[in-house]
Amino acid sequence: MYDGAMGPEFYNAVFTMHATIMIFFVVMPILVGCFGNFLIPLMIGARDMAFPVLNMLSFWVGAVSGVVMLAGFFVPGGHAAGGWTSYAPLTAVTQYTGVNWGQNLWIISLIILGISSLMGSINYITTIINMRAPGMTFFRLPLVIWSLFIVAILLLLALPVLTSALAMLLFDRTLGTSFFLPAGGGEPLLWQHLFWFFGHPEVYILILPGMGIASDVLAVFARKPIFGYRAMAYSMIAIAFLSWIVWGHHMFQSGMNPALGTGFMISTMVIAVPSAIKTFNWLGTLWGGSIRFTTPMLHALAFVSMFVIGGLSGIFMASTPVDIFIHDTYFIVAHIHYVVFGGSVFAIFAAISYWFPKLFGRMMNEPLGKIHFWLTFLAFNGTFFPMHILGVGGHMRRIYNPLQYEFLQPLQPINVFITVSALVLGAAQLVLVVNFFWSLFAGRKAERNPWQANTLEWTAPSPPPHGNWGDTLPVVYGGPYEYSPPGVSEDYLPQTQSRVPHLAAAH
Amino acid sequence: MMSWLPENVSTYGGEVDFLFYLIYYITGATFLLVTVTMLTFLIVYRRREGRRATYSHGNTTLEIIWTIVPAIILVVLSFMSQASWARIKGHAPPGDVEVQVTSKQFNWEMTYPGPDGKFGTGDDVTLENQLHVPVGKVVRVHLRSKDVIHSFFLPNLRLKQDTVPGREIPAWFQATRAGKYEIPCAELCGFGHSGMKGWLYVHPADEYEKWVKERWPSS
Numbered sequence: 001m002y003d004g005a006m007g008p009e010f011y012n013a014v015f016t017m018h019a020t021i022m023i024f025f026v027v028m029p030i031l032v033g034c035f036g037n038f039l040i041p042l043m044i045g046a047r048d049m050a051f052p053v054l055n056m057l058s059f060w061v062g063a064v065s066g067v068v069m070l071a072g073f074f075v076p077g078g079h080a081a082g083g084w085t086s087y088a089p090l091t092a093v094t095q096y097t098g099v100n101w102g103q104n105l106w107i108i109s110l111i112i113l114g115i116s117s118l119m120g121s122i123n124y125i126t127t128i129i130n131m132r133a134p135g136m137t138f139f140r141l142p143l144v145i146w147s148l149f150i151v152a153i154l155l156l157l158a159l160p161v162l163t164s165a166l167a168m169l170l171f172d173r174t175l176g177t178s179f180f181l182p183a184g185g186g187e188p189l190l191w192q193h194l195f196w197f198f199g200h201p202e203v204y205i206l207i208l209p210g211m212g213i214a215s216d217v218l219a220v221f222a223r224k225p226i227f228g229y230r231a232m233a234y235s236m237i238a239i240a241f242l243s244w245i246v247w248g249h250h251m252f253q254s255g256m257n258p259a260l261g262t263g264f265m266i267s268t269m270v271i272a273v274p275s276a277i278k279t280f281n282w283l284g285t286l287w288g289g290s291i292r293f294t295t296p297m298l299h300a301l302a303f304v305s306m307f308v309i310g311g312l313s314g315i316f317m318a319s320t321p322v323d324i325f326i327h328d329t330y331f332i333v334a335h336i337h338y339v340v341f342g343g344s345v346f347a348i349f350a351a352i353s354y355w356f357p358k359l360f361g362r363m364m365n366e367p368l369g370k371i372h373f374w375l376t377f378l379a380f381n382g383t384f385f386p387m388h389i390l391g392v393g394g395h396m397r398r399i400y401n402p403l404q405y406e407f408l409q410p411l412q413p414i415n416v417f418i419t420v421s422a423l424v425l426g427a428a429q430l431v432l433v434v435n436f437f438w439s440l441f442a443g444r445k446a447e448r449n450p451w452q453a454n455t456l457e458w459t460a461p462s463p464p465p466h467g468n469w470g471d472t473l474p475v476v477y478g479g480p481y482e483y484s485p486p487g488v489s490e491d492y493l494p495q496t497q498s499r500v501p502h503l504a505a506a507h
Numbered sequence: 508m509m510s511w512l513p514e515n516v517s518t519y520g521g522e523v524d525f526l527f528y529l530i531y532y533i534t535g536a537t538f539l540l541v542t543v544t545m546l547t548f549l550i551v552y553r554r555r556e557g558r559r560a561t562y563s564h565g566n567t568t569l570e571i572i573w574t575i576v577p578a579i580i581l582v583v584l585s586f587m588s589q590a591s592w593a594r595i596k597g598h599a600p601p602g603d604v605e606v607q608v609t610s611k612q613f614n615w616e617m618t619y620p621g622p623d624g625k626f627g628t629g630d631d632v633t634l635e636n637q638l639h640v641p642v643g644k645v646v647r648v649h650l651r652s653k654d655v656i657h658s659f660f661l662p663n664l665r666l667k668q669d670t671v672p673g674r675e676i677p678a679w680f681q682a683t684r685a686g687k688y689e690i691p692c693a694e695l696c697g698f699g700h701s702g703m704k705g706w707l708y709v710h711p712a713d714e715y716e717k718w719v720k721e722r723w724p725s726s
Binding site: 008009087089186189228254255259261269272276280281289293301304308312313315318320325327389396398399402407483484485 | 511512513522523526527530531533534537538541542544545548549552553554555558559560561562563564565566569570573574577578581582584585588589591592593595596597612654655656658660662663665666667668669670671672673674676688689691692693694695696697698699700701702704
């Protein structure tokens with residue numbers, strides 16, 4: 001046994017909590033919770049969300065969930081160590097991992113989070129359907145609002161499945177039921193079916209808001225209408241529908257009937273098509289543009305190119321025979337990080353730097369922003385690209401010490417390189433933290449519309465006061481991406497301005 | 508990247524590797540196409556004084572092309588994959604050699620039926636972490652688990668199959684070259700997951716005969 005500073009039990013808890021916290025307490029709360037709540041009313045022209053009290057409840061219930069999750073680090077036996085996918089029976093019986101209350105708290109925390117998410121998603125859906133400003137039709141919504149709308153529907157339908165499965169797992173652990181335990185007549189694969197029935201829509205919950213953010217930022221800084229707006233909206237709807245029938249691709253090697261594997265392979269191949277449509281439309285948006293390389297734009301461009309790698313690597317595991325080899329290897333780890341870090345997290349960086357002036361009334365520092373971008377972009381690829389090679393070499397994931405295997409010994413220098421890159425990647429985030437707080441207090445004061453963008457949030461003061469606008473709410477005359485339109489001297493046309501002058505004057 | 512694949516010593520491993528290379532070339536070409544196009548646009552259409560962006564909302568013909576072309580490629584890939592998948596996981600050929608592999612935290616138990624060819628009889632032999640098979644013969648593996656889910660992984664034979672408590676899952680392989688290959692567990696199974704491994708010994712025919720004679724001297 002390798003004599004490291006960290007034992008194998010703790011290592012298992014660390015990667016379990018890394019994924020759990022990043023997915024449920026970083027990416028989802030920032031993209032959906034934070035930007036959803038901020039952007040939806042501002043971008044549809046509403047004063048607030050439909051149910052402000054429900055919204056507050058959702059927030060505080062979510063906070064309780066976070067506290068319960070963190071408490072797991074301090075109980076005897078340590079935190080949950082069964083992976084974020086928490087496969088039963090490993091997680092259903094305490095003796096299998098040696099973790100008792102850590103696993104219980106993990107389950108209870110996510111059940112509470114499910115309740116929080118349910119309240120939030122009902123609120124989002126109601127707000128977007130009912131509270132749009134006069135003239136704001138569905139096909140005049142910015143794509144980021146489309147993405148949040150679709151995500152809210154996915155959350156509403158997917159999270160309760162996880163919540164139910166977690167309750168069953170908790171009953172197996174504490175009340176002596178046998179939903180997932182074969183000794184009592186249960187079925188271990190039932191957990192995987194339930195978990196991935198939630199889990200695959202969940203992956204799209206993480207990436208769709210990023211797609212919306214990237215679309216908005218690309219249009220603004222290419223000074224061009226988004227290419228194929230309707231194709232962009234329809235492809236997100238298609239992803240939302242298809243995301244319900246692809247969960248089995250996580251289970252090709254699980255012992256599930258191989259004939260089912262074929263069905264899930266075809267649906268999985270098909271779900272790549274709307275993603276391809278989106279990629280080509282982003283390229284179309286850049287074509288003929290007048291591109292400004294601001295920090296938000298750099299992050300949005302990184303989103304597109306990294307999402308391309310993450311999407312293409314997904315085709316490997318969609319193919320059932322190839323998946324036999326790369327399943328449960330680092331190839332999967334590379335894929336998920338190209339989608340969730342290369343995709344969602346770069347979208348978060350784009351969103352922070354793009355909406356910072358609206359959020360706080362000050363601009364972020366551009367040179368610091370660019371330093372942070374380049375360090376992150378290079379270190380990200382240094383960390384995650386070599387994982388493809390490890391995976392192709394057969395390197396299993398969740399392995400405490402690869403040197404225990406002869407066939408993995410030649411791959412060890414790659415592991416070392418990844419570790420160094422990951423440390424640089426982590427350190428690079430300090431630049432963002434410094435920039436964030438420095439700009440918060442000392443950044444240049446932002447005007448109302450510093451990026452010369454069209455969408456409604458830029459007609460409100462920076463930062464927006466309670467109720468967002470003064471006495472009158474905005475009225476919408478056109479689409480969100482009217483950049484460089486003919487017959488207008490500026491290269492943008494806000495949604496509140498009509499191209500026909502007397503219409504605008506009437507208000 | 509291709510040279511990183513472990514040596515293939517399986518009859519069907521070539522099919523897996525072929526599909527891997529095929530997808531590698533298709534996705535590699537797509538990646539280059541998208542990246543070169545993107546970089547070209549970023550350079551050509553960077554902001555310059557006096558030039559205004561093109562006012563365009565899209566192009567229906569292009570939308571149709573870039574919907575249908577990827578769809579065709581992906582559906583063809585599905586059908587090509589299906590044939591190999593059915594051969595590897597669907598219908599196993601009759602086994603020349605049968606072995607029961609039972610996983611437990613953190614070992615593989617390999618049970619051989621002995622000369623009578625039946626499991627559960629007195630001449631069964633169980634060895635820990637040692638799988639002895641003859642080269643060139645179809646080996647049928649009956650996978651079981653005593654506690655949690657593990658995954659029976661033979662990197663060099665391009666086989667991976669989870670073992671699930673309460674189920675018996677069949678798998679098969681046919682090795683093309685004698686040698687000693689590792690059998691790691693590929694599914695997180697507890698604190699001893701790392702290091703849970705066995706060895707596959709693929710013997711030449713005469714060596715396998717010798718091993719059988721030593722193991723079951725009475726027969």
